[in-house]
Amino acid sequence: MTQLKTLSRKPALYSLREPADKKLSLNNDGQLSLFFLGVGSAFSKRHYQTNLLIVKGQDHLLIDCGTKTPQAFFELGLPIAHVKNYFLTHSHADHVGGLEEVMLVARYGTQTKPNVWITETYQNNLWDMSLRGGSAYNEETSGKNLTFGDMWQVHRPRWLAGYPRETYEFEVGSIRLKAFRTMHIPGNATSWENSFWSTGLVIDDRILFSGDTKYDPALLTDYTERFPIETIFHDCQLTPPGGVHASIDELKNLPADLKAKMVLVHYGDDWEKNTAKVADLGFAAMAQQWMYYDFKVRKIRGKT
Secondary structure, eight states: OOOOOOOSOOOTTEEEEOOGGGOOOSOOSSSEEEEEEEOBOTTOSSSOBOEEEEEETTEEEEEOOOTTHHHHHHHTTOOGGGOOEEEOOOOSHHHHTTHHHHHHHIIIIIOOOOEEEOOHHHHHHHIIIIIHHHHGGGOEETTEEOOHHHHOEEEOOEEOTTOSSOEEEEEETTEEEEEEEOOOSSTTOOSGGGSOSOEEEEETTTEEEOOSOOOOHHHHHHHHHHSOOOEEEEEOBSSOSOSSSOBHHHHTTSOHHHHTTEEEESBOTTGGGGHHHHHHTTOOEEOOTTOEEEEOOOOBTTBO
């Protein structure tokens, strides 16, 4: 792993911290902490894939589990079997490719069921299109194979009315989350409504994690106006516009106040060529792998 050395500017409400003794922990002193198991694009070899661990006090949630994620946990001294709580944003392998290992280790190793927060619609897609082949046929009882519910403890997010796009809410202990639909694939999709299932998150009403998305200014406007967002971790390809990810040359057109809050993530291995450009265009930073982003404890709507 090559650590980023250059940051253009940093929002005042978070600090960066290395894991103690380079060992990852699933708890902290109570502040909201975000830790990227990877910050790279789907095919990154230097920085693994963009998968995010949220830690707050004794609570944790892993956002996505790509092909490199079990390896990252191993290198950080924490078996992935210790992770109890999952949320999946969409079904590309850099986001769900490590789940087969998670399921089989849980069923046949620790004999547990990890928790997953997932809608019924996306559960059916994920199981039928991505996970069934490597998991369902390992057992047969009375002519029936394993199901998603045999591998996972399923929790349903609650649909929220009155939002500008399909949005759900759920809690994992003290961590409060809202999941919103994004516009990612196919390449000719023109809105979240004609896109295949993909989501981003608002975390504790203060952090926006875009997940994988094409350039979608309405998404940022809608949710930064609704919530007091302090920091935005946003999908960004550093190559020219085109494809299924927002490009830096599109994101540069956003208002200055949004860019000043925006930490770019899901980038390619040639990021060194773009550090000056990131700073010159007014973005906060490029996300760093294997660093805790610690956010100050604050009161939000009567809660901490």
